[in-house]
Amino acid sequence: MAAPDRQDRLARVDGHTLVIDARDLTKTYQMGEIEVHALRDATLQVHAGEFAAIMGPSGSGKSTLMNILGCLDQATTGTYLLDGVDVNRLKDNQLSAIRNRKIGFVFQSFNLLRRTSAIENVELPLIYAGVVGRQRYERARHALEAVGLGDRIHHHANELSGGQQQRVAIARALASQPSLILADEPTGNLDSVSGEEIMGLFQSLNEQSGITVIIVTHDLRIAMHTRRIIRIADGVITGDEPVLEQIVASHEPLTKSVVGDKAQAAG
Amino acid sequence: MYLLDVARLAWRTLLANKLRATLTMLGISIGVGAVIALLAVGAGVQSYITQQFSSAGTNLIVIIPGHIQQAGGNAFGPQAPLSMADYRAVEADTPFLVNTSASYGQAANLTFESNTTQVNVNGVTPSFKDVRNWNVRLGRFIDDSDNGGRSRVVVLGQTTTNDLFAGDDPLDKVIKINNIPFRVIGVMEAKGSTFLGDQDAVAFIPLSTAQERLFQKSALTANGDRRVSNILLQVTDDGARPVVEASVKDLLHERHHLAADAEDDFSVVSQAELIRTFSDVTSVLTTFLGAIAAISLLVGGVGIMNIMLVSVTERTREIGLRKAVGATSRAILSQFLTEAIFLSLLGGAIGIAIGIGGAYAISLIASGFTPVVKSSAIVLAVGFSFVVGLFFGIYPARRAARLNPIDALRYE
Secondary structure, X not given: OOOOOHXXXXXXXXXXXXXXXXXXXXXEEEEOOEEEEEEXXXXXXXXXXXXXXXXXXXXXXXXXXXXXXXXXXXOOEEEEEEOOEEHHHOOHHHHHHHHXXXXXXXXXXXXXOOOOEHHHHHHHHHHHOOOOHHHHHHHHHHHXXXXXXXXXXXXXXXXXXXXXXXXXXXXXXHHOOOOEEEEEOOOOOOOHHHHHHHHHHHHHXXXXXXXXXXXXXXXXXXXOOOOXXXXXXXXXXXXXXXXXXXXXXXXXXXXXXXXXXXXXXXX | OOHHXXXXXXXXXXXXXXXXXXXXXXXXXXHHHHHHHXXXXXXXXXXXXXXXXXXXXXXXXXXXXXXXXXXXXXXXXXXXXXXXXXXXXXXXXXXXXXXXXEEEEEEEEEEEOOEEEEEEEEEEOOOHHHHXXXXXXXXXXXXXXXXXXXXXXXXXXXXXXHHHHOOOXXXXXXXXXXXXXXXXXXXXXXXXXXXXXXXXXXXXEEHHHHHHHHOHHHHEOOOOOEEEOEEEEEEOOHHHHHHHHHHHHHHHHHHOOOOOOOOOOEEEEEHHHHHHHHHHHHHHHHHHHHHHHHHHHHHHHHHHHHHHHHHHXXXXXXXXXXXXXXXXXXXXXXXXHHHHHHHHHHHHHHHHHXXXXXXXXXXXXXXXXXXXXXXXXXXXXXXXXXXXXXXXXXXXXXXXXXXXXXXXXXOO
């Protein structure tokens, strides 16, 4: 698959709404006498269907930015509209609901529940969304099929390879059909082959199903798999540019389209 | 999050840590078991006592000489003997009476051939067997002609019969009571032993025979009348009891020439009152022991709290993940609270089984009574273990619910 050129990308982006509209986000921690500015006046827009990377060395504030974008934390000042919702004003329980419906997390260390099958892990966000019974099971199964694990839905986490575990985690992120998938160093615990596979999976989810994906990484090679790199250092966004030479991961074709699943689940 | 999901999750978590869950539940099981067992034994003893008193006859009032103090001080106050004249006056002037009986008795030596025994020999009126609801097993009881004729006839209790005759037919045999020959005309039904002693180590003779022949000297009063040891009154029903008691007290107070404000020199004791007194005592004891047992429930609750705190720490990352995928603090709270309540309720259920088993085991060792497991005790135990789970589960559950998802996800 060839990298789409800049005109292509802009055309696609312009046709979609803003998923992330963050303006002047500041996060300040009080460490005893000293004020630590983890994030300073960060302004960022991400449109639906984008595939972007937030890059920076450790301590740069990229985790803080991700936590705020993921509604796990709230900015000290600034405004953040997620899918048009001003999340900086929301209460704890409302943030939980937003995370549940609009965001799918993928973590470096997978964070699957032990002694629990793949499908039950994927069902987890659906439980909190109040989806019950057969519908919950079917949606979880579709999500697992979308990441190519349709034949391993009853395997427990410890019976799966690292790459497969991360696929389960991605299926879990997909299950509630969020507006945005936030992946924090998703290949950090994987060998290069599995890492490549995971990036390929993100690419096809984005290309074929139009899912908005943001990857947080310190690894330029991983960032080069996306189409836009946002650089951050010392809590300040220092750069924001499209990826001109996107690395296209070699991956097996998806067994099923997630868009199709969406239509099915909605109907 | 639906209740079914919460329950299923709690159940699975417990199954994942079977040994730990079992040990934690054990604390509650022992507590609930102890409470249930003690309450069952207490209720069993209470009904045993009630039954023992009732077997003496129903709606009985006993008049005995001497004043029994209600509380403290000397057991007996002023004492004057009761006489046959008292008995006849009571019998004549008291309302609501169904039947009456008087007796006079003392310990005496009984011999048959080479066998000797010492028992209480009671002179009684023929009505005694009806008032006491106590029939003969062999032969007949004392009748009016025996009493009128001061006959030397005797009806033996079962233990006395065994002691003297060792299985031989006692009827029409002649035994000696304090060396005076008596003919055996009957044997009473066995009443068995109670906490008041062996009721069957006894012999009955006509009242007149006891007063005027066997215990002639001791039965004589200063004015030439004959003494009675006690007077039994059977009243129509429990409601009539206060009236009868008041009437008897007034009558005897006057007959004994006591000043209006003087203490009675006799006592009127009702069976119902005795049952109530003993019931009160056992109730207090049962409650007291139950309260001590309930302390172990609290200890079990602390165990639950401890293990839930460990569990929350161990599962910090899981909690972080659940919050990240959309669990509200409330959902986390209910998850851990449900686990704690499951532990305590399950422990309580096992405890009920242990308690019932324990109560029956106790009744086998201390035979005589049947434990009574009241449904109220089970409701109490279940309710108490629920409350223990709730109370000791709320703190760990709140701690879990308040975890910051970012910190929790980073927790190693």
